[in-house]
Amino acid sequence: xxxxxxxxxxxxxxxxxxxxxxxxxxxxxxxxxxxxxxxxxxxxxxxxxxxxxxxxxxxxxxxxxxxxxxxxxxxxxxxxxxxxxxxxxxxxxxxxxxxxxxxxxxxxxxxxxxxxxxxxxxxxxxxxxxxxxxxxxxxxxxxxxxxxxxxxxxxxxxxxxxxxxxxxxxxxxxxxxxxxxxxxxxxxxxxxxxxxxxxxxxxxxxxxxxxxxxxxxxxxxxxxxxxxxxxxxxxxxxxxxxxxxxxxxxxxxxxxxxxxxxxxxxxxxxxxxxxxxxxxxxxxxxxxxxxxxxxxxxxxxxxxxxxxxxxxxxxxxxxxxxxxxxxxxxxxxxxxxxxxxxxxxxxxxxxxxxxxxxxxxxxxxxxxxxxxxxx
Amino acid sequence: xxxxxxxxxxxxxxxxxxxxxxxxxxxxxxxxxxxxxxxxxxxxxxxxxxxxxxxxxxxxxxxxxxxxxxxxxxxxxxxxxxxxxxxxxxxxxxxxxxxxxxxxxxxxxxxxxxxxxxxxxxxxxxxxxxxxxxxxxxxxxxxxxxxxxxxxxxxxxxxxxxxxxxxxxxxxxxxxxxxxxxxxxxxxxxxxxxxxxxxxxxxxxxxxxxxxxxxxxxxxxxxxxxxxxxxxxxxxxxxxxxxxxxxxxxxxxxxxxxxxxxxxxxxxxxxxxxxxxxxxxxxxxxxxxxxxxxxxxxxxxxxxxxxxxxxxxxxxxxxxxxxxxxxxxxxxxxxxxxxxxxxxxxxxxxxxxxxxxxxxxxxxxxxxxxxxxxx
Numbered sequence: 147x148x149x150x151x152x153x154x155x156x157x158x159x160x161x162x163x164x165x166x167x168x169x170x171x172x173x174x175x176x177x178x179x180x181x182x183x184x185x186x187x188x189x190x191x192x193x194x195x196x197x198x199x200x201x202x203x204x205x206x207x208x209x210x211x212x213x214x215x216x217x218x219x220x221x222x223x224x225x226x227x228x229x230x231x232x233x234x235x236x237x238x239x240x241x242x243x244x245x246x247x248x249x250x251x252x253x254x255x256x257x258x259x260x261x262x263x264x265x266x267x268x269x270x271x272x273x274x275x276x277x278x279x280x281x282x283x284x285x286x287x288x289x290x291x292x293x294x295x296x297x298x299x300x301x302x303x304x305x306x307x308x309x310x311x312x313x314x315x316x317x318x319x320x321x322x323x324x325x326x327x328x329x330x331x332x333x334x335x336x337x338x339x340x341x342x343x344x345x346x347x348x349x350x351x352x353x354x355x356x357x358x359x360x361x362x363x364x365x366x367x368x369x370x371x372x373x374x375x376x377x378x379x380x381x382x383x384x385x386x387x388x389x390x391x392x393x394x395x396x397x398x399x400x401x402x403x404x405x406x407x408x409x410x411x412x413x414x415x416x417x418x419x420x421x422x423x424x425x426x427x428x429x430x431x432x433x434x435x436x437x438x439x440x441x442x443x444x445x446x447x448x449x450x451x452x453x454x455x456x457x458x459x460x461x462x463x464x465x466x467x468x469x470x471x472x473x474x475x476x477x478x479x480x481x482x483x484x485x486x487x488x489x490x491x492x493x494x495x496x497x498x499x500x501x502x503x504x505x506x507x508x509x510x511x512x513x514x515x516x517x518x519x520x521x
Numbered sequence: 522x523x524x525x526x527x528x529x530x531x532x533x534x535x536x537x538x539x540x541x542x543x544x545x546x547x548x549x550x551x552x553x554x555x556x557x558x559x560x561x562x563x564x565x566x567x568x569x570x571x572x573x574x575x576x577x578x579x580x581x582x583x584x585x586x587x588x589x590x591x592x593x594x595x596x597x598x599x600x601x602x603x604x605x606x607x608x609x610x611x612x613x614x615x616x617x618x619x620x621x622x623x624x625x626x627x628x629x630x631x632x633x634x635x636x637x638x639x640x641x642x643x644x645x646x647x648x649x650x651x652x653x654x655x656x657x658x659x660x661x662x663x664x665x666x667x668x669x670x671x672x673x674x675x676x677x678x679x680x681x682x683x684x685x686x687x688x689x690x691x692x693x694x695x696x697x698x699x700x701x702x703x704x705x706x707x708x709x710x711x712x713x714x715x716x717x718x719x720x721x722x723x724x725x726x727x728x729x730x731x732x733x734x735x736x737x738x739x740x741x742x743x744x745x746x747x748x749x750x751x752x753x754x755x756x757x758x759x760x761x762x763x764x765x766x767x768x769x770x771x772x773x774x775x776x777x778x779x780x781x782x783x784x785x786x787x788x789x790x791x792x793x794x795x796x797x798x799x800x801x802x803x804x805x806x807x808x809x810x811x812x813x814x815x816x817x818x819x820x821x822x823x824x825x826x827x828x829x830x831x832x833x834x835x836x837x838x839x840x841x842x843x844x845x846x847x848x849x850x851x852x853x854x855x856x857x858x859x860x861x862x863x864x865x866x867x868x869x870x871x872x873x874x875x876x877x878x879x880x881x882x883x884x885x886x887x888x889x890x891x892x893x894x895x896x
Contacts, residue, residue, distance in 0.1 A: 167771040169771075265773075268771070269771040269772065326761060327761070328752060328755065328756055328760075329752075329755035329756055329758070329759040329760055329761070329777070329779040330747070330750075330752045330755050330756075332761070332777050332779050332780065333743075333747045333750075333755065333779050333780075333783055334747065336743070336775075336777075336779070336780040336783055336784075337740060337743045337744055337747065337783065339773065340739070340740050340743060340784070340787070341716055341740050343773070344720065344736035344737060344739070344740055345719065346721060361719035362719060364715070364719070365712060365715050365716050365719055365740070368708075368711070368712045368715060369712055369744065372705070372708045372709065372712065375705075377703060377704075377705045377840070377843070380703065380704035380705050380708065381703055381704055381705075383704070384704040385703075385704055386701060386702070386703075386704065386707070386810065394808055396542040396544075396643070396644040397644065398640075398714065398718070398800060398804065400711075401807075401808075402704070402707050402711075402807065404704040404707050404708050404711070405707065405708075405711040408708055408711055408712065409711075409715070412715070425773060429773065432776075432777065433769055433776075435761065465752070465840075468752070
């Protein structure tokens with residue numbers, strides 16, 4: 147299945163939507179990819195929202211990748227005859243605002259200066275991300291979504307979609323996510339941010355002409371990576387296995403496989419992702435809060451009167467957004483009269499479980515999507 | 522109760538004990554404090570082993586502290602009429618080898634160069650720490666311990682004492698500890714080490730003449746601090762409370778109280794502790810493994826034939842050394858014929874619970890210690 151990366155750019159004028167911070171960011175470019183065909187009734191579109199460091203390349207292969215070496219991040223789930231079936235559905239996936247994978251973010255050129263924004267980039271929220279995705283759907287002529295689906299930070303976008311544009315959302319599948327970050331989740335994000343900001347190469351976000359804060363970014367990713375796994379998964383995968391089965395070296399080399407693995411994950415991430423984007427996206431996730439009505443901001447209470455079908459999914463070993471938080475979400479949705487199904491999947495691989503092929507998740511999604519009536 | 526800090530220094534000659542790495546470290550100085558009186562039978566001594574960043578100042582106040590502003594770290598537990606009763610027992614607490622609180626460590630002067638060791642300091646193990654504590658007890662004329670007590674890395678020392686010198690240990694109380702680090706615990710330590718080592722001020726450990734890696738060390742401590750707390754404790758203590766109850770600032774200031782708290786803990790720690798000591802002690806904890814017999818190293822199997830009384834204590838919300846690991850320890854001890862009591866304390870404050878005043882722990886320790894027959 148061949149796909150191509152498209153971009154949609156738009157100007158934000160004085161009277162059009164400002165960011166939640168009250169600042170006007172313009173122009174905004176959103177990179178997106180589509181799979182399948184939009185039907186004539188325009189009622190078979192599904193929006194897939196990616197997680198923290200993901201991108202718009204959700205499935206398939208690019209035209210210029212004849213060896214098919216670069217599949218999308220959810221390739222096992224999305225495609226012809228798969229759980230999210232591109233023979234039936236038209237799939238849209240946008241790179242989030244604030245990221246660095248084609249959409250406008252801190253590494254983009256600030257038209258006022260001709261240089262990358264750096265810390266002059268305004269803070270964006272999950273709501274701002276969703277508003278920019280709405281622009282893409284308007285551009286594509288889509289007014290109603292068969293479903294919005296996403297895991298982790300993608301799941302936050304799913305929930306935000308439901309409260310910002312309830313009339314557009316027929317169904318929603320938030321996976322391994324939360325209505326709001328716990329103190330623990332904020333704490334891990336803050337430590338990751340500090341790891342980046344103490345790297346002198348970070349230079350207050352102004353590093354695009356120089357070597358960037360790769361070392362700090364690698365440490366930040368190592369922290370993130372630990373939170374995506376679970377105690378059980380790490381015991382199974384690494385335990386106390388030593389590198390090359392060698393005895394202890396009695397120095398600070400990586401003696402254990404888990405050390406070597408984390409160092410590799412850290413440096414691999416630093417090679418592909420922008421450190422400032424980590425700062426902005428992590429802050430957006432920390433700010434996200436649909437549990438309480440704060441000032442004029444949206445909350446799940448705004449769903450009162452609207453009717454979407456929800457499938458909430460959590461994983462037993464996810465300690466970043468544990469099942470108790472998914473249950474709180476289910477209760478909050480039910481209080482507003484929504485039709486909510488909930489499934490906790492037994493899995494020992496932690497928060498990232500939804501990115502690992504598993505027929506239980508595939509079957510759940512396929513069955514739920516088939517049960518949504520066309521409008 | 523006034524105490525004073527003593528030091529004991531000794532030379533390690535060619536034929537005396539080498540470190541587990543095979544290297545000879547000499548001279549070795551161990552800072553220690555004592556409380557109470559050693560009785561004539563010399564059978565009322567209790568050794569208390571401190572945790573990662575602790576010191577020999579376990580309880581009481583120094584003579585030069587008339588305001589009593591600097592109590593020992595376990596002051597609520599140790600003293601006249603307290604859980605560990607200094608009216609009955611003679612308490613010894615040593616700063617661990619590799620630390621920076623008076624005992625020999627990487628910040629000590631290397632006699633060969635006249636400069637601080639830095640990374641020329643040899644790797645030390647939990648076993649090496651225990652061997653150096655034994656030297657202090659020899660110096661004090663103590664041949665049998667009423668009990669050895671410690672939490673976390675202190676608990677590892679307790680277990681190591683039991684296998685290195687089983688004939689000296691009448692009873693042992695390992696608290697919130699493990700027989701060996703899980704992959705998760707190693708992972709957190711490795712991320713903390715990397716946070717220090719990527720700080721350019723670390724300078725491969727050679728920073729004692731210059732500003733040290735305080736920023737990296739602060740990040741390392743923030744990571745550690747998160748693992749010492751629990752999801753529940755952080756929700757109760759911080760939740761999503763904002764600094765000064767202010768609305769979001771939409772910048773990278775500390776918006777949430779938990780962020781501000783962690784930053785404070787990080788910089789406070791950097792002001793009092795040596796970064797290289799964090800590297801060495803964390804590695805010693807990662808290497809520690811009494812579960813399997815690796816080469817000629819000790820394991821709990823070596824307890825076969827000896828008889829100590831054990832009280833193993835874990836906390837429900839400790840996710841660094843969870844209860845399942847304490848239960849594995851209990852099983853391993855029972856297999857060697859030891860007399861083991863086990864108590865899991867219901868507490869939502871995480872790994873550090875043993876450092877928080879709680880009458881349940883106090884009563885447990887008091888009762889257990891009273892039940893040990895004098896030899």
